[in-house]
Each structure stands twice: as structure tokens, then as C-alpha cells.
Amino acid sequence: MSLFGLDGKKALIVGGGRGMGEATALHLAQAGCDIAVLDNQQDRAELVAGEVEKLGRRAIPIVADILDEESVRRAVTEAEAKLGGLDILVTIVGQALFKPLIDVTLDEWDSEQARNLRYFFVTARAVAQSMIARDVQGSIVCISSIDGVVGAPMHAAYGAAKAGLVHLVKSMAAEWGRNGIRVNSVAPGVITTPRLPETPQSLAMVEQSVIPLGRPGTTNEIAGAALFLASGLSSYVTGHTIMVDGGWMASNIFDPRIFEVKKSL
Template sequence: MTDHAHAPRRAIVTAGDSGIGRATAVALAAAGMEVAITWHSDQAGAEQTAEEARTHGARAITAQLDVADIPACGDVIDSLVGELGGLDVFVNNAGTGSSTPFLDLSLDDWRHVLDTDLTGAFVCLQRAARAMVAAGNGGRLIAVTSVHAHQPMVGSSAYDAAKHGLSGLMKNLALELGSAGISAVSVAPGEIATPMTGQTDADPHAQDRPGIPLGRPGDAREVAALIAFLASPPAAYISGASVVIDGGMLQMGPQAGAAIESHEWRTT
């Protein structure tokens, strides 16, 4: 077995054009890394992320990536590794979801969510891992999953299944790649104030969330700070874990269940 705790220098962050991805790319740049930022449809957003990363003195590049374009999505990762000259940290942040009851969910919608959140993630993680193993310097694989990798939500059967699968995949990677000095960790956010939750530019501290113990959504920069720590040398021994960052939301099961006074939750 090998032990690699050297300072990481090169990172890829998928879906770095907004939200958690943008905050993560900037946080890694602030930590001294060159960053490659991918975007699906918002090229301008990715360029804004790159500009912010460069204010920290970091090199930043961008590329278009559709993780549901399988297996071509892996070729984009290979290309970015080549452009960076190697890879130390890969953050699988790209994802999508649906809000459709299980009985109404179409096979096409199911496949799109699974392709984006799980199969495309597999392809990209595999390409990143192969590059790390070939280089022999270890590395960090970090997947942004969700609290719904731990607990389900009505209307999110495809998303829940995909995130459970991705979390399980990361545990397997920790087993198989540890001897190469590669750690694999999931980061499971709760409600975070980002465009994905309909809270573009919202101040999370100004939002009231009675159902979350801390009483507010999270800030994307809080998630990014966790990811930056997990990518750092002091976190070298963390692998196979799913680190939840949700303001205590997952602890609310019995408490919330006892407080519900109608059956509306079954169809919302």
C-alpha cells in the first residue's frame, strides 16, 4: 500500500457554472489548485467562475460536458486531465432530478436521471481514477450526492435511486482504490440556497426553515469549504464516508413525522 498526502495541485469540478460547483471551484483555487470547470448549458456562468478563480492567482480552464452523453463524457475528462497536465482532485458535482410521482414517472425520465446522476458519474469517475492510478501520486474522488442518498422524498424516486447508487459506488471506490492512495468520499448536502433549489442569489441566513434544526438553508460556500477540506492533506485518511451537511435535517424524521397533521405530504 502507498500513502500519498502531498498537496493537491490540479482539480476538475463538474457543473462549476453555478451553485455548489462554482463555490467549490473557487474554494479549490483559493487553496492553490489549478481548476478545470465544466458546464452543460451555461458557458457564461462557467467563465464567470473561472474569472473568480483567477482572482486567487489560479489557472482556470473551462469545457462543455454533458454527463448524460455516455461514454463521450469520459473523453472530456481525459482531455481536461491532459490540459491540466495531471489530476489530483475530481469533484463529481453534476446532477439532475425530477419531481414526478413514481406511478407517473416515464422510462425516458428515469433513464435521463440515472444516466446523469449515476451512469455518467461512473464514467467520469472511472476516467479520473484511471488517470490518478497511472500517475501513481494518489488522489481524491469526491462526489456530491444528497441527503436523499440517505433518506427518500416523495416524487423523487429516480433521484433517490441514483443518489443511493452513487453513494454506494463511492464506498466501493474507497475499497478498490485505497491501495493506490486514492480516497473516495461522498458529500451529502441538504437544502442549499442555489439555482437548483430555486434560490438564485438568495441569502440563506434570511430564509426561515422551521423544519431544519438550524432554521435556514445552507450556503453553497459552506459546502465548498467542506469539499476543500476533504481535498486537503489533513483529510487524507477520510475515505468511504458520506459526510452530511444539512443543518440537522436528517435528524428530523421522528420529530417531523409526529408533527405532521395532514396527508398532504403524500402528494407534494
């Protein structure tokens, strides 16, 4: 575990109550972290905090709403007070509205920015202010998306917000690097989660897609990247976005299997 350099570190997981957040909380706990599990669903926060405790680490559930700056500030203060500081922040919460851009209302646009981009600014700033005041060399990780790197037809407001995250981690990394704070993002491709469970149709779609690994990713595979970015293994990595997408962004629309088809013609 000392390879990660995380023994006794304190982490706040925002949206830690299920899926990628739950997996990240458990990965960090197994690597030696004490965990504050923030969620707007009390039962989810308590459940995951209980799972962390079973791994032998300290855990506190925190109920807060990421859309409310005061609620976020109170949560950061509570996490620091109860855990005895904060070294790591991972933000998971996100929402995608699927709708033709032509029909998107201003309220919907603002909601997508608030739930994906604005709250990360609010949370990361609150945590960074405290890290700087306490002279903590910390790591901040958010979950962006491949939709923030390429176009996002039918969910363009989400894509724009995620692109904002990809950019914001660079600016934060540049502004806070001399304070010893690293800031990075993980960009998932298609990941099976409690909100997006696997179905025969979704599996068939992914299998027929140009995703080189030919399968959806898992919440543990996102948690692995978040753990890497939170840990000392990535101590010289900041301002970057790691794609966890089965190679999707490395491929183009020409599926290599087309050459098999051509050979048979």
C-alpha cells in the same frame, strides 16, 4: 494554506459553472489548486475560470456533456493535458424530477439515473484510470443528497440514484484505496442555489421544519465540505458521505420545540 496540502494540485470540477460548482472551484483555488471548470454552458465555464484566475491560480474552461461518455473522456484528457495532471475530481451535476412514482416513465427513470449516478461512474472511472496509470494519490468527491439516505417521496428515481452514489463511493473507495485514491460524497440537505433561490415561502417552510439549524444551507457550506474531502485534512477518510444538512438527519419528526408548547399547556 499548507494545512490543506493543496498547493499546486490540479482539480477538475464537473458542473463547475454555477452554484455549488462555482463555490467549490473558488474554495479549491483559494486553497492553492489550479482548476478545470467543466460545464455544458460555455459562458458559465468561462466566467468561473475567469474568477479562479483572479485568485491567482491557473484555470481552464471545458465545455462537455456529462451524458456522453466520449465527451467526458475527452474532457478528462484535455484537463490533464492543459493543467499538467489531475489530483482531484469533484462532480456537482444533478437533477431531481418531482413526480408521483406511479407516473414515472422508464425514460424519466433512466434520465434520473444517467444525470445523477451513471455519469459519476463514467467520470470517476476515467479519472481513476489515469490516476492509477500515473501513480497519483488522488481524491474524488461527488455530491449525493440526504435523499439518498432516507426515502424520497415524489422524487424516488432521484433518491434511488443518489443512494447509488452513497453506495458507489464505498465500492470505489474499497477498490482504489490501495492505489491511494480516496472517494467520498457530500450529501446536502436544503441548499439555496441559483436553481433553488430563497423565497419568503421557502424560508418560512425551512424555519418551521425540524432542521435543527432552522435555515437553508449555502453553496459555500457545501464547498467547505468538498474542500475538506479533497484536501489532506481528510487523508484518512474514504468511502464516506458527509451530511451537510443543518442537522436534519440527526433529528426526528418530534421537533424539540414541541416541549415548549407542552410546557405552556
